[in-house]
Amino acid sequence: MLAKAAKHAFSRPTTVLPRIRSCLVAESRRHARVISRSATTSTIQPASVDDTNLIAFFDYPQAPQNVTTPTGxxxxxxxxxxxxxxxxxxxxxxxxxxxxxxxxxxxxxxxxxxxxxxxxxxxxxxxxxxxxxxxxxxxxxxxxxxxxxxxxxxxxxxxxxxxxxxxxxxxxxxxxxxxxxxxxxxxxxxxxxxxxxxxxxxxxxxxxxxxxxxxxxxxxxxxxxxxxxxxxNETAAPRPPARIKFSELQGVKDLGMGARLRLQAQVTKRDLLVYPGSLQAQMIMRSAPAEEPRKKVYIASNSSTPEQIETLERLLRARGELARLVGKESYAHMTLTDKMAKSPENVQRFLDALMDHTRPYARRALRNLSMRKQAHLNTPPLPVIQPWDRDYYCPPEPPAPPVSLPPLTLGTVFMALSRLFKALYGISLHLSEPSPGEVWHSDVRKLEVVDEEQGVLGWIYADLFARSGKPGGAAHYTVRCSRRTDDDDEEGDFRHAEDSDRVLAELSTVFEAERRMRLPRQNVTFQLPVVVLLCEFLRPSIGRGPTVLEWHEVLTLFHEMGHAMHSMIGRTEYQNVSGTRCPTDFVELPSILMEHFLNSPAVLALFDRDGTHAIRQNGAHHEDPCRAIDTHTQILLAMLDQRYHSPDVLSSNFDSTRALAELSTTRGLIPYVPGTSWQTQFGHLFGYGATYYSYLFDRAIASRVWRVLFSDNPLDRQGGEHYKQTVLKHGGGKDPWVMVGSLLRSSVLSVGNADAMAEVGKWRIEDEVAYGGQG
Missing domain, CATH: 1.20.1050.40 (Endopeptidase. Chain P; domain 1)
Structure with missing residues (x-):
């Protein structure tokens, strides 16, 4: 009742409390696409004082504060x-x-x-x-x-x-x-x-x-x-190892680890025990020419105990019973009522349309893999691609920028973000020195988000470096939302209270009064938002120098800053609809859209501190040939999520493994392997139950918004203001369909019915800079 999800995390599913949801609101392999221009010279002005300060702020170690009289x-x-x-x-x-x-x-x-x-x-x-x-x-x-x-x-x-x-x-x-x-x-x-x-x-x-x-x-x-x-807990539990024979490792391409494994097997005269998820398992899946060890590792990785399957099915049944108790046909029907999709039937229309669009590309990619397998094994034409063939014939590659860039230190990336926000919204990031005791670790950096007309919009606390005990992955926490405060009438709360209750009132004010903004023309006052970004980057040091980010880390930071700016710009009168407190199938739009900006030479030039670096294309940088297969797989998982939250789960003969096998057989491209039960590792079934389609849905919308609004001129202030005023500023305070329809000037979308869902399903989502799984 009292709040929308406000924390977004890559790796951890969102926890949902009964009815009064927690006030809290998390990717696969990524590849960049080709930039059409072979080279472009940056036209960015030399670094300003603010640019230089941002770089120094994040690139050099900070001395620990000597806390004498902490502020808290x-x-x-x-x-x-x-x-x-x-x-x-x-x-x-x-x-x-x-x-x-x-x-x-x-x-x-x-x-x-x-x-x-x-x-x-x-x-x-x-x-x-x-x-x-x-x-x-x-x-x-x-x-x-x-x-x-x-x-x-x-x-x-x-x-x-x-x-x-x-x-x-x-x-x-x-x-x-x-x-x-x-x-x-x-x-x-x-x-x-x-x-x-x-x-x-x-x-x-x-x-x-x-x-x-x-x-x-x-x-x-x-x-x-x-x-x-x-x-x-069970999704993270280790699976039993696969037994690999010495003879099955012949010809492994990874000479380092492969040679060590062969030597170990030869010396011990025993089969190797290769545990799913280990580096050895990954190496075998990508490098072992023989099919048998890859098959063994795949089956071991996708096995389940009867107890693990029973835990999942009990969870699904309990959700189905809960929905029936409140008069809904299924948990999906109950959950989707207040989402953009509105119903599981509409979700299915979206997924069917998206699959119809994706299947030809995925089949073409699968045919290419089959041709590689045919040439490798000298088989008759077009052998069947099995699940354990995917990584061998199309090895995952680390993501890379589409053009040559200077070293991307953490400070350089924040400088580029500030420049981008300045161009689009007239908003920039400024240093803010925390008071003693204000932050929980000396690594934490504090930023003011400043609008060129309104002044300070809020604060971002950046806790970006890995340390012992800190959770992995990346996360955006909304610690304080924007809301109007001048009409609170707090005095009325104490009309029937004891005198002692007034003393408590002072203590329970979580933030000080100066963390508010008055809008003179409207004569109203707003509480300013506070957000925290958690990442696990390498800490800078005097000996090692600044933190230099890998490209996937840059993508992560842009994604999370998309959430942060949604929180900063969302200036609503009610905190329950502020910023990222919006429907699950809408909340990823701003963060995914931010990743698209990393596809533009004009935006990539913002990483150039002094405007002197030539931005050049990285040679033969091609589309990932297997991306369509991965997208098709994500669609299947979204369909499985819908099946698992349908009325079927209350049937006495419901079997989650059989449902997975049937869906793979009827809608999949790669055969289901009897005896496997991958669903017990599908952790998002808990946090995103009946809404796993959301990431695909927002990817499709973000791709369309990018093409229509920003692809020709990604630094256009007019486009940025249109997006800011139409979407970001309203948080969850307006119907998302109305916002997207207004943004794209589409009356079909504004209606937000089944036809609108099917329309989004027809849009391309393959031209974004990064492919992401559910997050």
């Missing part, structure tokens, strides 16, 4: 110790209780009924401000005491949210508001959208059910969380 995490004066964080949570809970009681009394005063939507959003902001902070600190803070306090706070706050989940009074008060035509008429479109989100989330949770069924809903929700965590 994120500048909050109370967050100086782990115990203080627990005290802040207790204070926030009391403030939330007071506000909840005020909302429940709203029917006693008509004036209060007009404030219900605003107060529900304030309640959401109160809770999310602490929960999001706890989620960040328990992942990023190096001090175990802080991590433990963050875990305790997270559990305590979520328990309170679950109590609100069953608060029938809140649901009834909101029902009174939405039934009152005068109140509804007074709501802005954004306020009405926020009210509908609250209402739908209440109904999704079965709040309208009789008490016994509501209790069943809560128990099923808890069971789903437990099974989901168990399923995720």
């Amino acid at each position: 995490i994120f500048g909050h004066r109370a967050l100086t110790t782990p115990a203080a964080f627990i005290a802040l949570a207790d204070s926030t809970l009391r403030r939330a209780q007071l506000l909840t009681e005020r909302i429940l009394r709203a029917r006693e005063s008509r004036d209060e009924l007009f404030k219900v939507v605003k107060n529900l959003d304030r309640l959401s902001d109160m809770l999310c401000g602490v929960i999001d902070l706890a989620e960040l600190l328990r992942n990023a803070h190096p001090d175990p005491a802080w991590v433990q306090s963050a875990d305790d706070v997270y559990e305590k706050m979520c328990e309170f949210m679950n109590v609100l989940n069953t608060n029938v009074g809140l649901y009834e008060v909101l029902g009174v508001v939405l039934a009152d035509h005068e109140i509804v008429k007074s709501l802005s479109p954004e306020a009405y959208q926020t009210a509908l989100i609250f209402w739908r989330d209440f109904e999704k949770s079965g709040i309208h059910l009789p008490p016994a069924q509501r209790e069943r809903f809560v128990s099923l929700s808890t069971e789903i969380l437990v099974l989901g965590r168990q399923f995720l």
Whole structure:
């Protein structure tokens, strides 16, 4: 009820709480396409002072702060110790209780009924401000005491949210508001959208059910969380090894590791045990000429125990029962109601259209692989490509820029990002020195995001270097959302409170008052957003020098900064629809679009500090011939996700392995291998249940937006402003279909029906700079 997903991560699925979702909002092989110009000279002006400062800020080690009188995490004066964080949570809970009681009394005063939507959003902001902070600190803070306090706070706050989940009074008060035509008429479109989100989330949770069924809903929700965590743990569990004979390693191309493996097998006189996912397994799949060892490794990598399959199927059944409990045909029907897709039937139309477009390209690529296999094994024409042939006949290559570039130090990349945002939006990145104790590690850099007219829009805390105990991958955390604050009427929260409650009010203000922005012409004040980027780049050092990023790391940083700018620019009156708090099948659009900019020589020239580097094409840099096969595979996985969340799961004879085999046989291009059950490693089934199509969907939209709006002139301010004003600024406060339809000037899209889904499915998604899996 109280918040949309605000944290985005490459590698970790999003966790969903029962009804009141956590306030939290994560790629495959990538290849660049050919740049049509053989060489272009940068026309960028020499580096400005701001450019030089950004480079130095990120490229050189920072001296640890000597904390004498710490200000507290994120500048909050109370967050100086782990115990203080627990005290802040207790204070926030009391403030939330007071506000909840005020909302429940709203029917006693008509004036209060007009404030219900605003107060529900304030309640959401109160809770999310602490929960999001706890989620960040328990992942990023190096001090175990802080991590433990963050875990305790997270559990305590979520328990309170679950109590609100069953608060029938809140649901009834909101029902009174939405039934009152005068109140509804007074709501802005954004306020009405926020009210509908609250209402739908209440109904999704079965709040309208009789008490016994509501209790069943809560128990099923808890069971789903437990099974989901168990399923995720099992996806990471090691698989039994494959037994490889010495003779099967003859001719392995990798002379280093291949020679060592052969020597080991020869000396020990035993079969080699090759564990799935290991470097040895990867080497065999890419380099072993003999088919048998690759087949063994593939089967071992895709095996499951009966217990692992049972965990997944119990999770799917529990979701199906939950949906039936609230009157929905399936979990997909329940989940997709408030997404752009609206229904599983519409998702299927999109996937069918996308598959129809992709299949000819994938078949052509598969034919090329078959010809390579034929030449290699001297077989009759066009032998069947098996799953273990994919990496051998089309070895994965590391991503590379499409043109020659200077060394891409971390500071250089942030300089290019700032230049790009300046060109598109009139927004730049400035250094901001954190106060002592404001950050959780000396690695963390703080940036101000500054608009050339409005001033500071918000802050980005960049925690970008790998360290022990820090989670891998890349993530964007929204710690604080934008929202309007001048009409909060906090005094009304204390009308029936004790005097002691007023003391708590000061402690529970998560950020100081100066973190707000007044818009003079509108005479309104907004809370400014705070986001954190987590990556795992190599730390700079005096001996080693600056951090030089690989191309895939540059892509990662651009992707995550797309989310960050969505959070910064999304200036909505309600935090529940701010920035990345929007539908799952819309949230990836800004981040994927950012990757497209790395396909343009004009944008790549922004990496040139002084405008003196010749931007040249990297020789024979071709399209990945297997990209269409990979896209086809992603479509199959999205279809499998829909099948697993359909009414079928409640059938007594449902078998997840049989469903996978049937789908592979009827819609796949590469044969299913009997005895394998890859689905137990499909971790996104938990975090993205029934929405795995979202990444493909947003890839298609981002490709079209790039071609229509930016491909001819990617630094065009007019195009940037159109995108900013039409999409970024509204977060989730407008219907995404209306935003995309307005952006692309398409009335077909604005309707947002099944035809619109099918239309998106017909668009090309193969010309983006990077191919990504679900993230």
